[in-house]
Amino acid sequence: MVGSAFSGFAKRASAAETQYPPGIPAWTRSLGAGVVADPYGMPSPFEKGVIRRNVPWLTAEKKSSVSFSPLQHLKGIITPNGLFFERHHAGRPEIDPQQHRLMIHGLVERPIILSMEDLQRFPSVSQIHFIECPANGGMEWRGAQMNSLQFLHGMVSCAQWTGVRLSTLMQEVGIRPEGKWVLAEGADGAAMTRSIPLEKVMDDVIVAYAQNGEALRPEQGYPVRLVVPGWEGNTNVKWLRRLEVGDKPWMQREETSKYTDLMPDGTARGFTWIMDAKSVITSPCPEMPLKGKGIYQIEGLAWSGRGRVKAVDISMDGGRNWQKAQLQEPVISKALTRFALEWNWDGKPALLQSRVVDETGYVQPTLAQLKAVRGTSSIYHKNAIQTWQLNADGSVDNVQLG
Amino acid sequence: MFSLVRSFRYPAGLCFGLWMCTLPMTATAESAGHYGYGETATKAQIAGWDIDVRPDGKGLPDGSGSVDEGMKVFETYCSSCHGAFGEGMGRYPKLAGGDGTLADDRPEKTVGSYWPYASTLWDYIHRAMPFFAPQSLSNDQVYALTAYVLNLNYIVDGDFVANKDTLPTVKMPNEDGFIWQDPRPDTDNKRCMHACKDNVTVSDSAANKNLTPSTTGPLDEGLTE
Incomplete structure (x- = not known):
């Protein structure tokens, strides 16, 4: 992309004068766009090729699919919000935060329903964590297929997440002694669910409403998602609408049929939550x-x-x-x-x-x-x-x- | 909810930041509710959203459906993606078959060959199917579809009627095929720095396989299979 930008530039330059020494660039001898020309700023048009990309042959269609982060163009450790990889199971819902509610119930003393305004009144934390889809690189078990960093490894991204510790919310509702697991459920058309053991819930899980300083992007679960540091991307339930405390795991589709690892002897491993180094x-x-x-x-x-x-x-x-x-x-x-x-x-x-x-x-x-x-x-x-x-x-x- | 919130916020403002005053007064908060934010969820509110079902049957609602009824519902809502007999279409999942293939080079993971619990089938159909109209089916229709898909996999007989009593008794063929304790780390690479191996041979390359979409310019819609 940078190469093509420069070749176009060279063509223009030869028609007029050079923009590099000893020439004086056109942008130095003119005025640029004023403030709020783009009230929400955009990358330079010369960066328009730096985008998330998908593999059309990989999934039946785009509403249950993935896109990959352009790791080859990224600097530092923070993934820009517009380039964070996507994984949707039923498309990206558009949720009105005024209408959205988070319900916490089950084996608790006081089941509650929180508006997004309520949620943001709790003490917050801001932490930098990666999220990686456990299928990142999964196309390559049988041989080399993708000749691209983006498509091979681009289902990992990293952001600073701001939200409320799930432990804070659990203390607020009061977990009953028999409560050992928490089911997280999304508000999207997949109503995506995962069971998370209480030990992890009380350790470092965040109910996040912001990403790199601004509200979550719709692709990342706006207005609220779970961030489960170091665990399979799938457990970081987006568009979070419900947390239920129970005494056993729920054995949902996403933790039995999917996100389990089939071994050569025909047995399968379940609850392989942690993303190894x-x-x-x-x-x-x-x-x-x-x-x-x-x-x-x-x-x-x-x-x-x-x-x-x-x-x-x-x-x-x-x-x-x-x-x-x-x-x-x-x-x-x-x-x-x-x-x-x-x-x-x-x-x-x-x-x-x-x-x-x-x-x-x-x-x-x-x-x-x-x-x-x-x-x-x-x-x-x-x-x-x-x-x-x-x-x-x-x-x-x-x-x-x- | 809002009157509750206001009653906490207003005295806090009057106290000019004295931290004790910002705590919710215990008269209205439950023992668990230190902050007291939000509203207490009513039974009706919880019932509207609490849709999860567990292997022991907890969460299954009233209603029932037979294999025959399920076949009709399947033909209407499901077969366009999953095929008339659950054989799958294109990249839409196969639901039946694959018995005994899990250790094969090309395993077929279906409801019958792989899924450990029948409850998951009810739960997933109810929450997410049909793909284009999730949570549109009645409980009876979901029970019927569950019965039909189990029958397609020869797990229940043709006269099976699924309901909250019968479904938890269905034992899936692969229930014992799962290990629910993560055995990792399961590799033991060493941090060798010099002369770590004798030969290095390239066994496969992605070059010239024509599977990789373009990584420059606009999105590549070209490679479809």
Whole structure:
């Protein structure tokens, strides 16, 4: 995209005068648009290719589908609100916050119904956390398919979430002693539900109404969603309308038929909530090739649902030898973390990999290690080391190692 | 609700920030309600939204439906996506069949071969189906559809009538196929730094497979299958 922008620019420049030294750019010798020309600001028109994208052949239609974040263009650890990946099961509802209610009931002393105004009166917290769909990368168990960072890994995004701790709301309603689980339910046409054990509910779950300083985007659950730090994206129920306390899990469709992991022996794992540590090099990548030999900053993202990223190592030779990358501040528990390593490319083909270690000591596995345990039919939780094949012409392909 | 909220806000303002005054007065708040925000949910309000059903049958309402009745409802609302016998259409899910395939290279996960609980079928049809008109079916229709889909999978006989008493007694073939304790971490990679392996071979590449939509320019609607 940047390339095409510059080539168009070069054409115009040759017709008139250059916009770079010693020429004086047209925008320096004229006035720009005034304030509130765009009351809600938009990215530069030169960035119009930086968008969420979908894979048309992946789902039956777009109302129950996914879109992928353009990780190749993102900087820092915060995903801009308009680029946060989407996963809807029955389309994106348009909810009037004045009409929306959150009901909390079940095994509680005082069942309540909260307006969004009521909710925002409670003490709030603001925390930075990633959300990742457990099917991120799930197309690749049987082989390399997607030749793109965006489509391979773009079902992860990260934001600062503001809302009320679910523990605060639980204390407000008073959980009865037999209450052990909470069912979260959405107000969309899927009325999406997940059962969450009380231990997690009282630990760090947020009932969030804001994202990166503004109200949640409709795609992210406006006016209110659950944020379940480090857990499967699906548990972060959007358009939240109801929380029920019960003594057992509800065994809903999204925790039995879906979001369970089928093993090679035909048994399946359920309640695999935590997103294990994962990392990926975001530059270079298929969308961001190198342009000839020389010094490059290898950059990427790492994250773990179990806590902080402790270290990231980078290999240029398909995992034979590794070097420690630098972690860039801030390094936040259950948030995207940036890493970088300077590399002088000699112009020869290379196999680039990154490998994260999280604070529990867990080391990101190879795809072969994952497949040895889980086979190729488990769909979810593919957090294997990604291999990028850097070709002599600087292009980059998604490959898998034997 | 609003009179309750106002009664707390107004004295708090009069107290000029004295923190004790911002706490709700215990005379109106329940023992649990420290803040006292919102309104107490009535039984009727809860009943309107409390639609979840558990494997033990908790949450199942009155009503009933037979396999034959379910077939008619299925033909009207379901077969356009799921096929007349639950065989699926395109990328819309297959609902029946796949028995004994879970350990195969290409497993078929259907209601019959995979789903552990019959209650989930009632719950999901009721909350989210038909896809284009969720929560539009009557309880009798949902019971009938549940009976029909179970019958398509040979889990119940043709004379089965689903209701809140019979459905919890249906044992699904794969109920014991699930492990509900997460066994991860299930890999043990080591943080080796040098000479970690002898050979590196590329076994597969996504290059030239023509599966990847464009990642530049406008949205790519081209690759459909």
